[in-house]
Amino acid sequence: MSLTRLALLGGEPVRRKPYPAHNTIGEEERAAVTSVLDSGLLSGFVAGGSEEFLGGPEVRRLEAAYCAKFRAKHAVAFNSATSALHACVAAAGIGPGDEVITSPYSMSASATCVLMQNAVPVFADVEERTFCLDPDSVVKLITPRTRAIVAVNLLGQPAELGALREIARRHALRLIEDNAQAPGATYRGRYTGTIGDMGVFSLNRHKTIQCGEGGIAVVDDSNLALRLQLLRNHGETVVESHGDPTLYGMIGWNYRMTELQAAVARAQVQKLDWLNAWRVRLAEHLTKRLRGCEYLEPPAVRAECSHVYYSYAMRIRSDLWGVPRDSVVKALVAEGIPVGRGYAKPLHLLPLFRRGRHVGGRGCGPACPAYQGNVDYREGLCPVAERLYRDEVLTTNICRYPAVEADVDDLVAAVEKVFANRDALRGWSEG
Numbered sequence: 001m002s003l004t005r006l007a008l009l010g011g012e013p014v015r016r017k018p019y020p021a022h023n024t025i026g027e028e029e030r031a032a033v034t035s036v037l038d039s040g041l042l043s044g045f046v047a048g049g050s051e052e053f054l055g056g057p058e059v060r061r062l063e064a065a066y067c068a069k070f071r072a073k074h075a076v077a078f079n080s081a082t083s084a085l086h087a088c089v090a091a092a093g094i095g096p097g098d099e100v101i102t103s104p105y106s107m108s109a110s111a112t113c114v115l116m117q118n119a120v121p122v123f124a125d126v127e128e129r130t131f132c133l134d135p136d137s138v139v140k141l142i143t144p145r146t147r148a149i150v151a152v153n154l155l156g157q158p159a160e161l162g163a164l165r166e167i168a169r170r171h172a173l174r175l176i177e178d179n180a181q182a183p184g185a186t187y188r189g190r191y192t193g194t195i196g197d198m199g200v201f202s203l204n205r206h207k208t209i210q211c212g213e214g215g216i217a218v219v220d221d222s223n224l225a226l227r228l229q230l231l232r233n234h235g236e237t238v239v240e241s242h243g244d245p246t247l248y249g250m251i252g253w254n255y256r257m258t259e260l261q262a263a264v265a266r267a268q269v270q271k272l273d274w275l276n277a278w279r280v281r282l283a284e285h286l287t288k289r290l291r292g293c294e295y296l297e298p299p300a301v302r303a304e305c306s307h308v309y310y311s312y313a314m315r316i317r318s319d320l321w322g323v324p325r326d327s328v329v330k331a332l333v334a335e336g337i338p339v340g341r342g343y344a345k346p347l348h349l350l351p352l353f354r355r356g357r358h359v360g361g362r363g364c365g366p367a368c369p370a371y372q373g374n375v376d377y378r379e380g381l382c383p384v385a386e387r388l389y390r391d392e393v394l395t396t397n398i399c400r401y402p403a404v405e406a407d408v409d410d411l412v413a414a415v416e417k418v419f420a421n422r423d424a425l426r427g428w429s430e431g
């Protein structure tokens with residue numbers, strides 16, 4: 001079977017059936033939404049000095065559910081993780097001239113949250129096996145201007161949060177966790193998102209649990225929690241009543257979550273554990289099945305941690321294939337297996353950083369007159385992230401509800417078939 005012709009070259013594909021659609025919205029969410037519609041209160045926020053400054057009953061129940069689930073003192077709901085990340089950077093008091101060290105191998109908001117405050121993102125490289133921030137690379141980039149680290153728990157894997165926390169402590173930096181992709185993952189027995197000073201979860205439609213669009217910041221420090229609440233909802237209108245002049249310069253936005261989103265999100269929180277367990281079961285099955293093929297490295301799991309497999313990322317041993325990663329991906333896709341190449345382009349290579357004149361064309365961020373440093377966004381800056389993206393990583397999202405083991409086995413069959421036919425594939429990619 002494995003020596004039959006590659007589908008890419010006109011052979012029969014391993015799989016013709018599409019993978020089952022991933023839809024976790026059901027009766028629970030429908031009931032939650034109906035009850036909000038019946039109440040007529042689609043958003044509970046008022047930007048004024050009343051209880052409603054903190055949002056409606058559904059938003060507050062959702063925040064309580066996050067506090068209970070993740071054992072955090074405070075949770076603040078936002079209309080996206082992007083706005084929550086921006087609010088965290090602002091709550092940390094970061095502004096023009098400041099540097100924040102972040103990962104280039106992430107979704108763009110892990111860095112644009114810094115630019116939004118007219119501060120400067122500095123990209124450290126990532127670890128070879130986990131794709132998360134490399135603490136050694138972070139340490140080398142600390143300057144007198146560094147104010148914070150944004151650690152990304154990428155694809156469901158915890159970053160090296162213990163070491164990053166220690167670095168942050170030693171240099172008096174804030175540690176912000178971008179935990180959009182790892183809700184429910186643990187680092188040495190603690191939930192990711194709760195190890196840094198602030199942690200951000202996403203509820204956008206692609207994430208493990210979702211309400212269309214939404215984000216949650218969790219935080220133990222009450223002063224940071226207050227700042228997040230003020231930043232979410234035009235805090236400038238109410239700061240006087242707090243009697244704290246350090247809050248007076250704060251500009252709030254409309255980063256509010258609606259009652260509808262909150263109701264859906266709360267129903268989804270109830271499903272998080274079993275949705276994660278489903279992913280972990282299939283991912284572990286796949287890892288076990290791939291153990292035989294040394295030419296495709298399954299994802300590493302950091303010691304004393306749990307991975308929740310937002311995506312299942314493998315690395316290709318190009319030396320054993322003798323064909324570029326992208327050809328392997330094309331061949332697998334032709335076999336009916338949805339795989340993607342590289343995850344996301346390292347952020348320092350985006351035009352925003354390579355050629356951008358941030359903010360209104362005049363160049364704030366790195367070009368701001370308040371900035372005394374000399375940040376670098378050249379190609380080659382983060383060799384590990386660049387190599388992973390360009391040559392090695394391939395990802396798949398098949399390890400999730402409602403797929404089953406047999407669906408995952410098709411990937412293994414396709415990989416074995418393509419590897420057995422690598423000479424034909426080489427001919428194809430060279431010709």
Ligand SMILES: *Cc1c(COP(=O)(O)O)cnc(C)c1O
Nearest residue numbers: 080081082107109180202203204
């Ligand atoms: C999805 C995601 C975000 C942004 O989430 P939104 O809710 O869409 O704003 C930020 N960081 C990472 C790593 C993400 O995957």
